[in-house]
Amino acid sequence: MAKTQQLPILVPPLSTVEQVSDAQLSRYAELIYARTGIRVSPQKKLLLSNRLRRRLRSTGISTFEDYYEHLKTLPRRDPEWDAFLQEITTHETYLFRDDAHWQWFRNEYLSGLAASNPAGRQRGSLRIWSAACSSGDEAYTAACCIAAHPAISRWQVYILGTDIGLGALEHAKSGVFGQRAMRLVPADYRCRFFKKAGDVEAWTALPVLTNMLAFQQHNLLDPLRERPFDLVFLKNVLIYFNQQSKMAVLHNVRGAMRPGGLLVAGMAEGVADLLRDFQRLRPWLFRKPALSGGRS
Secondary structure: OOOOOOOOOOOOOOHOOOOOOOHHHHHHHHHHHHHHOOOOOHHHHHHHHHHHHHHHHHOOOOHHHHHHHHHHHHOOOOHHHHHHHHHHHHOOEEEEEEEHHHHHHHHHHHHHHHHHOOOHHHOEEEEEEEEEOOOOOHHHHHHHHHHHOHHHHOOOOEEEEEEOHHHHHHHHHHHHEHHHHHHOOOHHHHHHHHEEEEOOOEEOOOHHHHHOOEEOOOOOOOOOOOEEEEEEEEEHHHEEEEEHHHHHHHHHHHHHHEEEEEEOOOOOOOHHHOOOEEEEEOOOOHHHHHHHOOOO
């Protein structure tokens, strides 16, 4: 009787089945916090383990411990740090996210600016900072609204998008967005401000938008050299920070705003108690004091 052939049992590498240990999680969390201000909680153990395994496969490093030692030796601007941070902070973004914010921006903010300059007697200027801009969806949305406004579109407009991730910034600079990112863009905006990118379901922003935009790498824990800004968007990023690093970020954001400038925060980021010197106009909208009293 012929023997039954037995297939070998394939045992996956250790790194593909284990999670980081509590001690490893603590070391990674401290390293990430020291470099970025982002706090990784113990509840993120499984998430961190899964994301780390992707980096192990990409780099060929075999263990969590070896990858930690590798990260520890790298400068903050090293491409591997960028890839790692993209893994642990990635969240969905798309144009015209948070409709209430854009309704306010178009119907109240831009219209108010236009009304302050009746008959367009003077060409105004507007400076906007999209902080932690990821792939640029927020910055391009602001540019769409401005391009569509008959008065403000003639102003001198500068929109700066910043992010810690180089990969995200390269995406932002390309100005190319897929169907999912474009799904809320009004049809007339899509026709006027984008062109179809070949046969694929993607659109490329036209110069009427890109001429307003600039993108650069920036860590929110560092002061921004460019200033002052009339309006700052700081949304869906402070959820990654603890109280101490939130305070540091908001200090830097405050310093980049002109007196009387406005800050648009995320819907649920809990910054009101950290902005007591600001006027709270809406749950997510804050005005910097017109007279800073010595504080920038």
